Amino acid sequence: MRELTLKHDDGSRDWVRLSASDLSSDDQPRHWLVMVRNVTSEIELRERNALLTSVADRTNRAVIVTDRDLTILYTNAAFANLFGYTPEQSIGRRAEELLIGPCTDPATVDRLRQCADDDRGIEEDVLVYDKDGHELWTTAYVKAHRTRRGKVKYLFGLLTDIRETKQLRSLQQLIMSSLASDLSITTIADQLCRRVEELAPDVVCSVLHVDSDGLIHPLGGPSLPPAYSASLDGVAIGPDVGSCGTAAYLCEPVLSQDIDNDPRWQPYKAGPLGAGLRACWSSPIKGKDGRVIGTFAFYFRECRGPSPWHEQIVAACIQLGALAIERQEVRSTISQVAYHDMLTGLPNRARIPSLIAEAIKACPAGGHVAVAFLDADNFKDVNDTLGHAAGDEFLVGFANRLRAQIRNGDMLGRLGGDEFVIVLQNRDPLEASLAAARITAALAMPLTIGKRQVPMSASMGLSLYPDNAKDIETLIKQADAAMYKAKRGGRATYRFFSADIDKLAEERLMHSTALREAIASEALTLHYQPQIRTRDGAIHGVEALARWHDPVLGEVSPSKFIPLAEECGLIEQIGVWSIKLACQQMASWRRARLDIPCISVNLSPINFQNVNLAAMVAQILAANDLPAKMLMLEITEGVILNERATVIATMNELRNMGVGLSLDDFGTGYSSLSRLAQLPIDELKIDRSFMRDFENDNGTRAIVTAVVRVGQSLDVAVVAEGVETEPQRRLLAELGCDAMQGFLFARPMAASAFSRWLLDYSAHRASLMLRQVGRALAQAGSTEAERKPRPSAVAAG
Template identity: 40%
Template sequence: MAAFPSLPAWLKNLWPGHRPTRPAAMPEIVSGMTGRTPEVPSTSRVVLPFIAFGVLWIVGSDRLLDALFEDRALLLRLQSGKGLVFVLLSAWLIHALVRHSQRLAAHQRDELRAERDRLAQILRVSPTLIYSLRPDADALGNWHIDHIGDNVERITGHSRAAWLGSPDFLRRHIHPDDLARYDMAQRQLMLDGELHHEYRFRHGDGQLHWIDDQLRVMFDVQGAPRHIVGAWMDVTERKQAELALREAATRYQELFEINPWPMWVYDLETLHFESVNQAAIAAYGYSREDFHKMTIAHIRPVADQLRLLERIETLRQTQEPYSNSGEWRHRRKDGSLFWVELSGHTFERDGRRMRLVLAKDVSDRHRADEQLRLIAQVFQLSHEGIFITDARGRFIAVNQSFAEITGYGPDEVRGHTPAMLKSGRQNQAFYAAMWAQLLQEGRWEGEIWNRRKSGEVYPEWLSVSAIRDVNGRTERYLGIFTDTSARKAADARIAHLQSHDALTGLPNAVLLADRAQVAFASAMRNRTAVAVLHVNIDHFGAINESYGHETGDALLKTLAARLVAAVAPEDTVSRRGADDFIVLLSGSHTQDLSQRALRLKDSVAEEVFVGEQGFHLVASIGIAEYPADGAELSPLLQAAESAVQQAKREGGDRLGFYSRASQEQVRESLALERALRQAQGRDELRLHYQGQFDALTGRLVGAEALLRWQHPELGLVSPARFIPIAESSGLIRPIGLWVLHEALGQLARWREAGLPLVPVAVNLSLAQFRDPALRDHVITALRQHGLAANLLELELTESIAMEDSEHTIATVDGLKRLGVSLSIDDFGTGYSSLSYLKRLSVDRLKIDQSFVRGLRFDPDDEAIVRSVISLARSLGLRTLAEGVETEEQLSFLRDEGCQEIQGYLKARPVPADDFAVLLRQAMAEPAEPVTELVTEPVVVPATPIQPRS
């Protein structure tokens, strides 16, 4: 190689003994993947060096001989020898070049084979399956596998032959649910040139495996797809881990959500809520969206904010993940406070410190502590004497009432036994029996006589109970006693009350039964009859409602005395209850029974005065006879009651005999209906107005229009009597429309008189509410009288509200869009379903007077009223209490947050002229008018009203 310094590099590479540069590995790998063999050295690599050698030899040797020798003969001989040498050297050169090319090709084949074997081993153990696809020459758009790795069976469970033998082998083994997504991905591959997707594949073992498939399209110079190279990997374990992680996260979320205690996660730096569970939403009243806009400071009262900041700072500085934060007061959305015990765990998420908190409601425990304090107060403030002794009966503690009753203070009795109070009236056997029962049963109760410190002997009702420890051993005795001196004095009165009515002093049911037995026995002996009369005072309930129960009780006492005066001494007048009396007429005969009953009726009809107020009462009397209508008192009472009910259905103020035909009832009902049809035309219907007042200021804020019927013969007919007839006969719609126009017309007349206006409430019946033209009637009435819609309130019954239909919701929304106020009347008296309150756009709940009447003495009524007010507050509704008659009731309602009241305490129902006086008084008050006068007609919305969903 030194003789040819100018030998070109490409020739040096081919010269024997020179090792060529090794080609890059990637072409070998690709060659191995595609199945092609390495390229053998070409003939040019042998021929070209030979030509170069020949040209150099001939030209160089000729010039060298010419330069060295001049003898031509010698030159010819040398030329011949030179040719022979050239042939020998050429043969040797060709032999060397061919041998070099062969060794080079063999070396390349060995290296390529080694690389191919190494790559095959790598691919064989690799979790990745390499394959390539070629286009189908016969079917455009189809691709066939032309190469697939040797590890195909290990990875897929299917043999290479199976893969290569079926063009759609892969597609047939893809899960059916993934096929559509697979096909879409293949189409996208042709657009993007690359694809990475996952799908489920049916493995040879029958199981479904998750496959991660990456493909790339190789294009020719014309841009047409030449072949596709793909890498296929089984990622089942990763997918299962992902699914397990997702399942764990789902399980955590489920446990988080279904935990019965409120839980939340908040950012320890910003204090914002990150997530809350359903229990927290239910306990605090906020929605999930509300929580995500809040910090944990929002659920604390203002007084606890400083303590909260101190606690947060401690949590930020400590590295202890788990901790108990103690007991806190928390605030619900409605503003109410309750006690919770907090425990939590600090953790990191995305580089931020979070706090998981569990809140346990311990309000009951706090209430129990409060109850213990209350018990301690009860112990000291109870009007009953209370003492506690040890197991040997020695006084440990006594309350103030004990000292007041016995005259002994705590220090005087401590260490002594109750024997110091003995009066001597009971003998030793009495006390022995008492202690025997106490030791055996753990309790003794009875009357005992004791002696005060002053020496006075007094009776007491004593209850002693043993207090035992967990092992059943007695460690204390608790004694509670009441001084029964006053009760002893009242025993005679009690005995009288056991057989007589407390209000009127008449015989009660017990004494009536005794006298009835005597009367029946006498009648049987003398072959006479006994009449049982049921006397009912008509419309007496209206007197109680209008004038109060004190006036009603005074009337009953007067009527009782008159009934007793109207019968013979041997007869019995008994009060059955309320406004019902039972009269036993002994020795009665049918011919004079009606006259005697009429005398009773006339005695009731005489005017009764309570103070300066005169009352004209009438009675309906039901009559049954012994033995014709019954052989015992109970069936006779039932018969007389049936007769009086029949008399009342016939219009009242009359006698009713048990044997009357039922057709009379129908006839009288029809007569009342005929009279009602003519009542509006005869101007017999009236509207009275009862004021509604602000519970705190007492200011007049509204009125309710109440319908009355002034019958020319029957007098003032109760709405309870004619409204059902109006509803059943279809008269309720025209009457209701008249009430609407009359009430609004009266508002207009008050306006013309210069009086301030307040909203007037009008009741809607079910039939009116179902009238499709109701909204049009309201619009017409408001326009006709030139009044603003906010001066009208429509009261719905619960039966209307509970019709949870699209018509109900659409009708209510339609009225609301006019600007009319809506309220639920007598709330809580029906079979209430609270779900309708969420869907109906009402403004006010009216608490029925049956609940208001029991305030300050009936815990059940108080609980119901308190719940209704709380419910209304939570829903953003106002509350009005009906039937408020006492200051105690008003005080309770104010304390609980009821905004408005209606009842005799402030105003009775009065005619329009009398109600104008209240309006003038309201005008004289310094407060602003309840509503401004609007004389323009009401504007009807142009858009149709859609039902609420």
């Protein structure tokens, strides 16, 4: 049989097929039967089909043709490349048998089968499987081919691999959109996991964050048991911490195909096994600096490993996860700087109002929120004497003490300096009082800084919502006012806000403003109180004491304005002013030929941090033509704590000049005998508080005796303050105290009054001395007369 081309007279051509049959027998001539059939249409159809097949084999889309029963009639080369089935392996088999797998959506398949009802064809994204059982996401377009009578004869399918072009790109779009929408990292991670589980229905997905301390924090895992996810929070990564902790530790993917028997999973396996999860594959998420910042994990319900499609998903998600986590870390850093105190890590002034607002919002009907305002009582002493590094250490220790005392739901913040705020959630007045007492007691224990035990305490004020106020600003203001009342009440205690505290707060503001004006206009004055030598009653010296009389406020006690000056940062200015005025007055008394050995001026430890203090004192002395020995600078006992080179150098420089240094209020603060022996001190002053019980209390008398003995052993003078009675004077004299100062001798007085007092005192003292001399001479004359022999009666006669 042959196929030939016949050419007609008109130039047209037809294909014919010739077939010949031999009809002859052996004994007859040969006869042939030749049949000619026009096969032009068949040849054209065959060539057209060959062309279509050639074209179909060159496309990258898989083509499949089936009959109406879905039996495969044709597949192209792309189908073989995509699914792994050659035409010989495909043709004659049903499409469902080759393509549908365990996670193929039945509803999607049913919709595709309905293509016979839609002449336009149907297009759906569907998850199918290749010859090796691997997942393939495709877009399937299915259209029915009908006969002239409208019956379905063939089904034509066009399948496009959309794993990278559509599905993975959808993950990128999801994350980018979420980041642009400023969603939280947990929301983004949750969305990512849900989308991944749609693309790979046979896995359960999780995203973990690994912080800078190497601790795990769940971000996303909506299909995992909540209790299991919660149990991972705060777990440290390590070489045997499941798949995720190990992957983060080793910085490489970790596959556990059998969680139940994997030794790395033993402490953690109950959660996943209880949820029917048998295997886990975890990959580290790395930041730009190479640090592991998270993990991305697939859990499987069978003991297995990942497929190529899983690997493609994870490769994309690791990059997306790194982008989201790094963005969150940057935001956290910015938030930490903006809303947290860098020293203690606590919420700062900008964040505290919102914390109070959150507490109020969560407060149940009829409940209370207590706002506590705390101020460290002795922070300035520590900071000024031990230095800023020790001050920082003190504040950190202070914050840690407070952290340990608050319960879940309470909030702690630092306003700045040594001021802290505690928000006590759902506390009535009694409960708030108990909490304040507990905090006060916890702060009573000394804090160790270096080798020193530093006292710690706080003054605390409390304001209650809604009893005292309903707005946040007022609550803080009221708690602040109550705190100052606690300070005035003796410190190391707490006070609740009351109506009268508002008046005290207004008074404090008015006083601080007036004090600044008084210093600027030099409206302060000095009063002078004499110090009397014990052994002979002579003038030991005079102490210059600051006084303030305001035209509006009247006489303001030093017990009010000196602490206020310390709080407002004015105490150093007052110290410098006191030295200048005292030296001017001393020079005036010298010109008047008043015999005053020296004048004492009180300074703050802050003054000694000024490297120019000694030079400034030298200038003041020179300007007033005063010998350095005539100036005594009194410093508080807190200076003993100071290890700063500037302070010690300044003290030594003053001492080398000849200026005396007196340690004021000895025995009430940070007494350290070993440190005291190393300081250039000329004088110790016994605080007036010891004089109250000196006559009747054996313990107080023992302390005073010890101070006198310390002074004697160090060869420094001891001056007792607050002496008001003759028994006190007599007892101090018996102990050998060098000098006394107090109302028994004279109250502090203005310079002119002191001049008159000194003249009177000197005259009185001279009169006493003359009488004593007269009595002594009279007694001596009487004794001499008794020694002369009297004439005998006989001789007289």
